[in-house]
Amino acid sequence: MSDGFWQMGGYARFVWPCFALAGLVLAWNLWAARRHHAAARRRVQRALAMNPGGDA
Amino acid sequence: MWTWFYRLASPPSVYRIAAVATPWLLAGALLAIAYGTIDGLAFAPPDYQQGDAFRIIYVHAPSAWLSLFGYMVMAVTGAIGLIWRIKMGYAVAAASAPIGASFTVLALVTGSLWGRPMWGTYWAWDPRLTSELILLFLYVGVMSLRSAFEDPARGDRAAALLAVVGVVNVPIIHYSVQWWNSLHQGATVAKMGKPEMPGSMLWPLLSMMLGFMLFYAAVLSMRVRGEVLNRERQSAWVRAAVE
Numbered sequence: 283m284s285d286g287f288w289q290m291g292g293y294a295r296f297v298w299p300c301f302a303l304a305g306l307v308l309a310w311n312l313w314a315a316r317r318h319h320a321a322a323r324r325r326v327q328r329a330l331a332m333n334p335g336g337d338a
Numbered sequence: 339m340w341t342w343f344y345r346l347a348s349p350p351s352v353y354r355i356a357a358v359a360t361p362w363l364l365a366g367a368l369l370a371i372a373y374g375t376i377d378g379l380a381f382a383p384p385d386y387q388q389g390d391a392f393r394i395i396y397v398h399a400p401s402a403w404l405s406l407f408g409y410m411v412m413a414v415t416g417a418i419g420l421i422w423r424i425k426m427g428y429a430v431a432a433a434s435a436p437i438g439a440s441f442t443v444l445a446l447v448t449g450s451l452w453g454r455p456m457w458g459t460y461w462a463w464d465p466r467l468t469s470e471l472i473l474l475f476l477y478v479g480v481m482s483l484r485s486a487f488e489d490p491a492r493g494d495r496a497a498a499l500l501a502v503v504g505v506v507n508v509p510i511i512h513y514s515v516q517w518w519n520s521l522h523q524g525a526t527v528a529k530m531g532k533p534e535m536p537g538s539m540l541w542p543l544l545s546m547m548l549g550f551m552l553f554y555a556a557v558l559s560m561r562v563r564g565e566v567l568n569r570e571r572q573s574a575w576v577r578a579a580v581e
Contacts, residue, residue, distance in 0.1 A: 287380065291390035296455055300448040301375070304397035307444045308371075308553060311437055315560035322567035326580045329571060 347426045350575050353566045356559035363556035370549030378542035385539075394452040396542060400550035402445035405473060406508055408438025408554065412480065413505045416498030426562075428494035429569055431501060432484060433561035437554060439477035446470060457521050465514035466522035469507060476504040490569075 290297040345351060378396035385392035412434040419427030449467065450460045461467065480497045487493035510517075515524050535543070570576045 290393065291384055293389060293391040293455055296391055296451045297379075297393050300394045300397050300451050301379070303447055304401065304444060307401070307440050311440055311553070311557045314436065315557045315564070319560050319564035319567070322564040322571075323580055326567055326571045326576055330577055330581065 344424075347424050349426060349429075349566045349570045349573070350579075352426050352429075353563055353579065356563045356566075360556050360559045360563075363552050363559065367549050367552035367556055370545045370552060372549075374542045374544075374546035374549055378546065382539045382542055383536075388456060391452065391455050392539075394448055396546050398445060398448040398452055399543060400546045401441045401448060402470070403547060404550050404554050405438055405442035405445050405470065406511060407551070408434050408441060409473060409477070409501070409504070409508060411558070412438060413498075413501040416494075416501045419494060420498050420502070425569065426566075428498065429565035430558070430562055431498055432494070433558050433565050435477055435481045435484075435497075437557050437561070439474065439481065441550075441554075442470065442474045442477060446474065453521070462521055464521045465518040466511065466520050469511040469514050472507055473504075473511060476500070476507060480504070 288294060346355075374396060378393055382393070384390045412431045415427040415430040415434070417427075418424050419431065446467075449470070453462070453467075454460050480501050483500055484493040484497035487496065514520060515522050567576060567580070
């Protein structure tokens with residue numbers, strides 16, 4: 283990649299942080315959603331382990 | 339038709355459909371975002387007025403659009419929960435709130451970073467910027483209100499009510515650039531009949547819009563599955579699904 287691409291016509295310090303932040307927000311959403319589902323699953327499994335025959 | 343709708347909106351159906359849809363939505367999202375990012379950063383020509391700073395639009399516009407869309411999903415599904423007492427309405431509303439809030443933050447920060455070189459300031463109390471900030475406060479208010487009640491059902495109802503009332507802010511955000519004098523530029527993509535961008539700039543933007551929408555749907559599906567497990571953990575089908 284040429285230097286011109288990374289410099290973004292002199293706007294690099296505005297353009298790149300925007301894309302970096304967008305990447306972070308996407309990654310956080312993915313991680314948080316997986317964590318949310320995994321935590322809910324663990325809660326049900328824990329309840330099942332404590333009371334296998336009855337209500338979860 | 340209503341029977342079919344109620345069956346489709348039942349927790350086991352939603353849980354199963356979300357599980358099947360998530361990987362496909364995510365794959366489509368990543369493809370569209372990858373294409374949009376590469377094309378938008380490397381191949382789209384610089385704007386004749388804004389130079390390369392205009393490339394911020396490729397993350398700013400999709401995130402701003404999702405901030406509104408996520409709110410509408412939250413309000414409409416909350417209203418469905420309130421009116422028809424469909425439990426999944428509340429679950430989807432709860433799942434949409436943190437996603438929409440995160441994209442509102444992204445829209446505000448990228449807008450601010452775009453504003454500095456174009457307007458000479460990171461922030462102005464401009465109608466579009468201020469109404470978008472109020473949207474963020476609404477998201478935070480809805481999430482806080484939901485968790486403020488010991489009884490989750492009451493929290494769901496109160497949060498849905500606030501979300502529905504807050505819908506009044508959505509057209510204000512959208513039309514603020516027309517109703518008042520605003521630093522913010524007018525619509526460029528919404529004019530599908532005659533968009534103000536050439537194809538070489540527009541295609542990566544449309545691809546990013548599609549990618550962000552698919553990503554939202556994928557993450558919403560994952561969160562809804564978690565919400566279903568939390569809300570239905572007394573049910574036999576949940577025990578069977580988790581075992």
